Amino acid sequence: MAHSHMRVALEQGEPLSPDQLLDIPIFQDIPRSLLEKNRGAVVRRRFEKGDLICREGEYGSTAFYILQGRCQVFISSPIAHVKSRKEEGAGVGLMGLVRTFTSYLTGREEDPRREASQQTYIPIDAPIDLDYHHPVGELGPGDLFGEMTCMSFYPRSATVRAVEDCQVLEMLRNILDFLLKKSKTLKRHLDEAYRQRAMDNHLRSVPIFAGLTDAFLDHLRQRVELLRLDPGEVICRQGEAADSFYLIRLGFVKVAQQHPGGELVLAYLGRGQYFGEMGLLSGEPRTATCTALDHVEVVRISKGDFDLMMREFPDVRVHLEAEAARRAEAGERMARLGPDIPLDDFLGQGLMEAQDVLLIDLERCTRCDDCVRACADAHDGITRLIRDGLRYDKYLVATSCRSCMDPLCMIGCPVGSIRRKHSLEIIIEDWCIGCGLCARQCPYGNINMHEFGERRGEGEGVAGKKATPLKKAITCDLCTGLREPSCVYACPHQAALRVNPRRFFADQLISIRSPEATH
Ligand code: SF4
Ligand code: SF4
Structure with a gap:
């Protein structure tokens, strides 16, 4: 399925030769031989104002890099949950009154759900997040979107539409993977875009970090390390000394504990979620192993900066400690399982x-x-x-x-x-x-x-x-x-x-x- 989509998508653009690609700054660190081998894996697409470039929920296998023009990125699905209203008395059946239900959608404000989060942003597969109340943003030249769809074949997270005539590169995974690892220009641009446009949002939208000041975020901005990990790479290991705190920028991280009976998965964490706080707060060795499940990008905050944050923001510390205690308790509850039955x-x-x-x-x-x-x-x-x-x-x-x-x-x-x-x-x-x-x-x-x-x-x-x-x-x-x-x-x-x-x-x-x- 992914392959047929890939062929259709790339058939529609103008294939670029290695010479043409090497004229584009993000390709300048890529060996010509690799571009030769992958002819046809990058095409230039031209979109007119109003054209849709990709649509949320659809499967794909490509990423897009904007060369020229501006695009709007948005979620068109209603931001709401499904409820139903009972309509009684529509008729009389064997069991008494016939009840029918009509489904409708309702939002957080008019009908709050106890279990729903109060998160104010929606993470998407682009350098920006969308606002919960108005899920629309803008992308421009130098922005890359569809990275997770391309690297891990997940459905598209949002719809992207050209708001003016645009030129966009559409590329397959082998090229994107190489670019992400080797192109210093692309890495510099993506990292800078993250530091300037998404990092504050990510930290502040985790409720416990909401109170961080602008001054502290500015302090962190250039000090955090942005890491990329391949599927299966271990980020931190159970039993090791804790030296960093991590915030997930892209992809999924598996948090698992080793027990005599095997591995117990405590959680899968995605974009905007964090890990590594338990060992830093307690001074004890890591209690779980965290592994990249797919193509993962994380923000690493060193122990020194984490300790500074704890000293300067006692409220953050109180909340993090409470969260760490909840996580530890949930882990213990999951581990308290009965004896194995060999059936x-x-x-x-x-x-x-x-x-x-x-x-x-x-x-x-x-x-x-x-x-x-x-x-x-x-x-x-x-x-x-x-x-x-x-x-x-x-x-x-x-x-x-x-x-x-x-x-x-x-x-x-x-x-x-x-x-x-x-x-x-x-x-x-x-x-x-x-x-x-x-x-x-x-x-x-x-x-x-x-x-x-x-x-x-x-x-x-x-x-x-x-x-x-x-x-x-x-x-x-x-x-x-x-x-x-x-x-x-x-x-x-x-x-x-x-x-x-x-x-x-x-x-x-x-x-x-x-x-x-x-x-
Ligand atoms: S994967 Fe996420 S967006 Fe897709 S149906 Fe499930 S909850 Fe909804
Ligand atoms: S927890 Fe297990 S059973 Fe429940 S929805 Fe997820 S995969 Fe299915």
């Missing part, structure tokens, strides 16, 4: 990976679907639970989020709108653009894409003119605001259970092996 079926169904599953005891369940209705009622009419799935023992493992130890759904969201809270539930923020990547990544089909309308195509260019359905991702939030999950509470036959499968089935195993044992 192929258990492993085959991914239950070893799950921390919290919804089981339905098929000997008790009467198929009344009260659990499904309760889930819909608790979530404004949209159920996050499907009473279907794999069987294990006498249980149905229902289609509902399992809080995986390794939550693959969180890798690659182009706008960073899916995350996990400390209590392990998955949260999808209002700025989800509905690309569907998380739903495809979840191996258990536990994220649903909810359609709520259609977007009419606009403009010309790569993205073309077409109507596409508008969608938002939804998933189980474990009903964390309630004393008990709604599905479990509603079941009149105590057939629905929310359990840690390792512990739950370990108990079952013990009781099967030794009938005198009690729970």
Whole structure:
């Protein structure tokens, strides 16, 4: 799929010869032989005012570098979450009044969600972030966008439209990779653009850093180190002395701990998130290993500057310490898992990976679907639970989020709108653009894409003119605001259970092996 798109995209431009490329400053550090070998991997595209260059949510495999002209970059998906309103009395069915639900979108201001973040910017695959309330920005000559799409094949994070006649280079990954590693001109430009346009935003938009002064940010601006890492590169290792604090500029970082039973993934962190504070605050060795999952760029703040920040901004220290304690507690909670059960079926169904599953005891369940209705009622009419799935023992493992130890759904969201809270539930923020990547990544089909309308195509260019359905991702939030999950509470036959499968089935195993044992 990526290849056919790549061919279409590059077929549309004017291929540039090595001589033409070497006239462009960012290519001057690239050996001619490499450009010869990759003829056709960079094309010049001309866009007229109003043309679309790329569209959010679409897959691609190229990055764009603006030579001339200005472009607008924006998110056209509504910044809102899906809710439904009940309409009762539309008719009378066997069970009484028929209830129907109408879906609608609502925003943070009019209908705040307890679990949603108050982040004020939306991270995108460009040198700038977009404002939550007005997600529109401008790019100009020398700006590169689509780096993550090109390097890691993630969906496009935003739509880009020419606001005047533009000339843009479109390039494939082998060239971009080389440019990012070897072109001093491009690195200088990208790093400077980051220091001037995005760094303040990144630091300030992390709520605990909101109080940093302009003077301190100016102090940091030229002192921070900007690092690029290849997939699999270790950024810091469990057990090592802590010497830096990191803020993620691009890509995804896996935070994992080694335990006697294997590796436990504590989190996947994306653009705008940070790590490395725990060891610096405690003076203890690193508690986890942080590894680049894909093409990653991080801002490294040295221990000296971090300590200075802690001394000058005691409020930041208090908040960071609280956050470090929450992270440590979440890590411990995840590590407190029951004993392993050597059952192929258990492993085959991914239950070893799950921390919290919804089981339905098929000997008790009467198929009344009260659990499904309760889930819909608790979530404004949209159920996050499907009473279907794999069987294990006498249980149905229902289609509902399992809080995986390794939550693959969180890798690659182009706008960073899916995350996990400390209590392990998955949260999808209002700025989800509905690309569907998380739903495809979840191996258990536990994220649903909810359609709520259609977007009419606009403009010309790569993205073309077409109507596409508008969608938002939804998933189980474990009903964390309630004393008990709604599905479990509603079941009149105590057939629905929310359990840690390792512990739950370990108990079952013990009781099967030794009938005198009690729970
Ligand atoms: S949505 Fe899927 S991958 Fe993500 S935590 Fe839930 S079950 Fe695991
Ligand atoms: S939350 Fe899922 S559907 Fe929404 S933008 Fe992120 S990856 Fe795409």
